[in-house]
Amino acid sequence: MAFAARRMITKFGVWTSHPAAFIVVLLYVLLWLTLSPRTFDWQAIATLATWVMTLFIQRAEHRDTQAIHAKLDELLRTHDSARTELSALDTKEPEEIMQHRKVESDRVESDKVLASR
Numbered sequence: 761m762a763f764a765a766r767r768m769i770t771k772f773g774v775w776t777s778h779p780a781a782f783i784v785v786l787l788y789v790l791l792w793l794t795l796s797p798r799t800f801d802w803q804a805i806a807t808l809a810t811w812v813m814t815l816f817i818q819r820a821e822h823r824d825t826q827a828i829h830a831k832l833d834e835l836l837r838t839h840d841s842a843r844t845e846l847s848a849l850d851t852k853e854p855e856e857i858m859q860h861r862k863v864e865s866d867r868v869e870s871d872k873v874l875a876s877r
Contacts, residue, residue, distance in 0.1 A: 777822030781815050
């Protein structure tokens with residue numbers, strides 16, 4: 761259950777970075793104006809502005825993340841000693857990535873201890 765919820769939240773985050781999310785907000789505004797135009801006041805405009813800015817930020821973050829992943833994937837492909845399983849790490853859930861990083865960090869620390877002996 762928790763895994764499904766995490767996966768759904770992650771997919772929702774990716775979906776909100778898609779241009780169609782702006783269309784959903786526009787449809788919401790049109791429905792609001794059609795069904796209850798009297799309640800569309802300055803607070804409603806502030807709320808919508810917050811939603812739109814959130815979508816802009818989400819989109820920019822997603823674009824930056826995708827660019828970084830593409831660059832790192834290229835580096836992993838071109839470097840002979842790189843482990844190819846790392847290029848698929850971005851398909852994992854955030855908790856799985858954190859666990860992977862912890863395991864790698866622990867491995868590096870133990871390698872340092874062994875090297876210093």
